[in-house]
Amino acid sequence: MITVIGESLVDIISDPRRPREVQAHPGGSPLNVAVGVARLGLAANLVTHFAEDRYGLMIEEHLLANGVTVIRGGNAPTSTATATLGTDGAATYVFDIGWDLTGATLPALAAVEASSHVHTGSIAAVLGPGDQSVLGLLAAAGERATVSYDPNFRPAISPEVNAVREQAERFVAASDIVKASDEDLAWLYPHRTPEETLEAWLDLGPSLAALTRGAAGPVLLSRQGRVELPAEPVTVADTVGAGDSFMAALIAGLGQLEALGAAGRQRLRALRPEQLSALAAYANRAAAVTCSRPGADPPHTAELAPLAAAVTQRPSL
Numbered sequence: 001m002i003t004v005i006g007e008s009l010v011d012i013i014s015d016p017r018r019p020r021e022v023q024a025h026p027g028g029s030p031l032n033v034a035v036g037v038a039r040l041g042l043a044a045n046l047v048t049h050f051a052e053d054r055y056g057l058m059i060e061e062h063l064l065a066n067g068v069t070v071i072r073g074g075n076a077p078t079s080t081a082t083a084t085l086g087t088d089g090a091a092t093y094v095f096d097i098g099w100d101l102t103g104a105t106l107p108a109l110a111a112v113e114a115s116s117h118v119h120t121g122s123i124a125a126v127l128g129p130g131d132q133s134v135l136g137l138l139a140a141a142g143e144r145a146t147v148s149y150d151p152n153f154r155p156a157i158s159p160e161v162n163a164v165r166e167q168a169e170r171f172v173a174a175s176d177i178v179k180a181s182d183e184d185l186a187w188l189y190p191h192r193t194p195e196e197t198l199e200a201w202l203d204l205g206p207s208l209a210a211l212t213r214g215a216a217g218p219v220l221l222s223r224q225g226r227v228e229l230p231a232e233p234v235t236v237a238d239t240v241g242a243g244d245s246f247m248a249a250l251i252a253g254l255g256q257l258e259a260l261g262a263a264g265r266q267r268l269r270a271l272r273p274e275q276l277s278a279l280a281a282y283a284n285r286a287a288a289v290t291c292s293r294p295g296a297d298p299p300h301t302a303e304l305a306p307l308a309a310a311v312t313q314r315p316s317l
Helices: 029-039 054-065 105-113 130-141 161-173 182-188 194-203 242-256 261-269 273-291
Strands: 002-005 009-014 023-027 044-048 068-072 079-085 091-096 117-121 146-150 177-181 208-212 219-222 225-228
Touching: 002 029, 002 105, 002 130, 009 054, 023 029, 023 054, 029 044, 029 054, 029 068, 029 117, 029 242, 044 105, 054 068, 068 105, 105 130, 117 130, 117 242, 130 161, 146 242, 146 261, 161 182, 177 182, 177 194, 177 242, 182 194, 182 208, 194 208, 194 219, 208 242, 208 273, 219 273, 225 273, 242 273
Parallel strands: 002 044, 002 117, 009 079, 044 068, 117 146, 146 177, 177 208
Antiparallel strands: 009 023, 079 091, 208 219, 219 225
């Protein structure tokens, strides 16, 4: 069981290349990750908030259609993000968002305690009052579950970089796996390179750090080594949800490597270079599939070849 904690919202997408085709799609980084891991064959919960309004019903229908179990709290209206696409397909956002887990504490706690892995990030990790609830849930995961964190920063929502940096480092220290984009880290730590930041984050406790760099491809870092891959060539429809698909595939790939949960934590710490390479390629492919079609539309299992058997085998003792 994978439990994802974080915001659900509706992306309202405006593309200047097709000005008459404004579209609305369920979104939010944690929602996209929950759908992504479910499509890749893992049982998924999403601890989130949306209201019983038009957009909330759209979100609920999307989650249930993808096999995600919903644990819903809060009282505010459903959040929205208006995304305007540039000529390269990249999106800029304007948000109308709230984050609150009132009423969901007990079922969320039960889900976390029953999970082998817990993921969070994005707005859920910085926006009150829900951010403190998220930290509490990660603490409740304890040693039973591995934890992953993707900051996916939104400066328009949390512009105080010093406060966001302190909060991000709290979540990093609580995590086994961290993933961030080069844009995230350039904003948060402008005085050093993104890889220098990931190396510093590994010193805070995680076993694996992933860096996404758009067209330049991903980098994976661990205490056992470093892997860098070029981005897969693809005709880009847009980049909405590509980083979330990468994160979901990273979790699913680690599941194939039996490197999640209390029983997998030691294997996570000891991933071999060939395993890191296979993991990076798997997540890289997932992001490329998502870029090839409009909106946050992560791949299904059949669209990604599984990690090679030779890589998933445990080394002989």
